[in-house]
Amino acid sequence: MAKQPKHILVIRLSAMGDVAMTVPVLKAFTQQYPEVKITLLTRAFFAPFFRDINNVSFFSIDLKNKHKGVLGLFKLSKELKKLQIDAVADLHNVLRTKILKVFFFGIKFMQINKGRAEKKALVSGQDFKQLETTHERYAAVFKKLGFPIDLSNPTFPDVVELSSSVLAKTGEKNKKWIGIAPFATYKSKMYPLDAMQVVIEGLSKEHTVFLFGGKADKEALQSLAVNAHVINLAGQLSLNEELDIISNLDLMLSMDSGNAHIAAMLGKKVVTIWGVTHPFAGFSPFNQPENYALLADRKQFPLIPTSIYGNTFPEEYEEAAKSISPQKVIDTINTLI
Structure with missing residues (x-):
């Protein structure tokens, strides 16, 4: 042997x-x-x-x-x-x-x-x-290789105590903290920004909202920072600092993209929005219940999933995610937190 x-x-x-x-x-x-x-x-x-x-x-x-x-x-x-x-x-x-x-x-x-x-x-x-x-x-x-793994009882890291430099960007936590990562590699995987703005306005009435993205997204995200309760973090943090803030979130709202998986690996609740891709392909974030995934309407867009990564789709499917109403997104999040 x-x-x-x-x-x-x-x-x-x-x-x-x-x-x-x-x-x-x-x-x-x-x-x-x-x-x-x-x-x-x-x-x-x-x-x-x-x-x-x-x-x-x-x-x-x-x-x-x-x-x-x-x-x-x-x-x-x-x-x-x-x-x-x-x-x-x-x-x-x-x-x-x-x-x-x-x-x-x-x-x-x-x-x-x-x-x-x-x-x-x-x-x-x-x-x-x-x-x-x-x-x-x-x-x-x-x-x-001879090592079966049981994934059914996961453990997650403790919530990180934020440094003074990070707190200078976030402020103290006196409300629920929601992270929103509105971008994805392909537009077909994104919730249209006009609809996302409605979601952000609705959530920021009661919660503090943090916008996540890369340095290149900073300007585009600024247009979604609709009031003082919405903080644009794009391009302002090291990856370690970003992980520290995500560790302190009550929930992350993400597309079918990297931020969903980062929040999930830290044990956070993750609500995902799916456009032309679909959880059936196997890319759902870890340990998240099925109802945390908000899916485009397949009666209206029966060819979903049009591709595994969202890179190919019929032209009229580009904004398929818009078939999910902003109110449904807001209600789902408010119910979960």
Whole structure:
């Protein structure tokens, strides 16, 4: 019988939401198999996601310079082998990791099954059903390495005490705090901004609303900061500080995008708005009840999901999410908090 691995390399290079989805899986793994060491290979930017997980070492990949191209990946494999890794869990399964697999010849190397055929059947309308979630697909890779993971009793980090510099931006908490992340990679996954403005106005009457986005979103988000109870945080925080604030939220409202997964990994309630994509594809945020997902009307837009990532859709579907009324969004959130 083969020896159980003692040191597993876990690979997930991008994107933000996909990396965030590894967090609850790795947390469960380290709690259930504390004797096994994990080294995580991903981009340096994502290191703060793993700050609350014991027994995980972080190894950053430099795809633009040091680890660029096939030769760079060969150098990377040599660096990683020095760590005495005896198994690899590839949670990405792309060309780069396939090349790394060749360089790790002789070491047990398991890769995620992305379920491409089932996803194709889902978006073509042949088979409209719930597929395995990304978290389950990640866990299945560890099971193939001999480590089944139970994801049913998750634990989450404690609420972080905010620093004085962060409190200078947020103010003291004297109302419920709601985070809103209105942007997504594709417009088809977004709630139209005029409808989102109605939601923000409604929620800010009773709660403090924080707007989340990247530096490039700062100006666009400013137009949604409709009053003093709406605070635009875009481009003002480090990732660690952003995580600290999300830790203190009562709820996050997000599209089918990275912020939903970040809030979920911290154990927050997450209400998601879905346009041309659908939770059946397996990208729902972790540990969220079904009714926390607000879906575009499939009677009106029967081809949903038009794609897995929201990158292809008929022209008239671009604002499908608008079929969810602002009042429904407001009422859902107020009921949950």
